Amino acid sequence: MLKKKIAFIGPGVMAEAMIAGLLHEKLADAKNITASGPRAERGEELHKKYGIKVTTDNAAAIHEADVVVLSIKPQRLTEVMKGLKGVRSDALVLSIIAGATMKKIGAGLKHKAIVRSMPNTPGQIGEGITVWAASKEVTEEQQNMARAILGALGEEVFVEDESYLDMATALSGSGPAYVFLFTEALIDAGVHMGFPRRIAEELVLQTIKGSASFYQNAARHPATLRNQVTSPGGTSAEALYYLEKAGFRTAISRAVWAAYQRSLELGKEKPGHIDTHDEDEN
Numbered sequence: 001m002l003k004k005k006i007a008f009i010g011p012g013v014m015a016e017a018m019i020a021g022l023l024h025e026k027l028a029d030a031k032n033i034t035a036s037g038p039r040a041e042r043g044e045e046l047h048k049k050y051g052i053k054v055t056t057d058n059a060a061a062i063h064e065a066d067v068v069v070l071s072i073k074p075q076r077l078t079e080v081m082k083g084l085k086g087v088r089s090d091a092l093v094l095s096i097i098a099g100a101t102m103k104k105i106g107a108g109l110k111h112k113a114i115v116r117s118m119p120n121t122p123g124q125i126g127e128g129i130t131v132w133a134a135s136k137e138v139t140e141e142q143q144n145m146a147r148a149i150l151g152a153l154g155e156e157v158f159v160e161d162e163s164y165l166d167m168a169t170a171l172s173g174s175g176p177a178y179v180f181l182f183t184e185a186l187i188d189a190g191v192h193m194g195f196p197r198r199i200a201e202e203l204v205l206q207t208i209k210g211s212a213s214f215y216q217n218a219a220r221h222p223a224t225l226r227n228q229v230t231s232p233g234g235t236s237a238e239a240l241y242y243l244e245k246a247g248f249r250t251a252i253s254r255a256v257w258a259a260y261q262r263s264l265e266l267g268k269e270k271p272g273h274i275d276t277h278d279e280d281e282n
Helices: 013-024 040-050 058-062 074-081 102-109 121-125 140-151 164-173 175-193 197-218 222-228 235-245 248-266
Strands: 006-009 033-036 053-055 067-070 092-095 114-118 128-134 154-158
Touching (some): 006 013, 013 033, 033 040, 053 058, 074 102, 128 164, 140 154
Parallel strands (some): 006 067, 128 154
């Protein structure tokens, strides 16, 4: 990996997280990494921070690249691919673009070796999880490269069936947004009862962190753990009754399904459609 040249098309937040992870884990050399985007000031920021090469010319960025990472908004993909016809035939194209199928990317770039992946926000601190799939033309060496690059963001899960990527987009890709909303609601509830916001935030954050760690270590079904902290006629039972009455489970299920349908739509979206979702900008 240290000798491989990697080009990032779209130097956004997730691209920076991958760059930082690769350099921190000593999986890549800064002089072999190039980030390309339309804003020169963003490139200069990354150059000063990591010592990588930067450019505003996508074609120049991919000219000698062994790996081309596509980290742009889904709505920009069709237009950006027009300027990426020079991808080397033996290069690996790795996409983190929501909804963009390997078929669409392959047709747009006239290229066959493609890895499609869906990382999530915690990857920015090396605590993310990425689901990925590879086209049949991706070699074993290229799969290992993809695994190393995505592993720099945290955990990675390989799947044979590409259709799982749209599901992963809805569940783990968008998942942090659900957790943040739940966190915000708990904090606001604490403030409503009378806690200072600082204390409410501390209580909620440690409760969520501790609960997740406890679940991971307990290796038991979450329903079993929930029952352990729900005494008959107690405070937890009362709270859970109101959550169930309000359709808590159904709301989550419907939200994830809506995100899944949106991911499928993004794969079919016509260029020019404006969307304000959270993918990196090019």
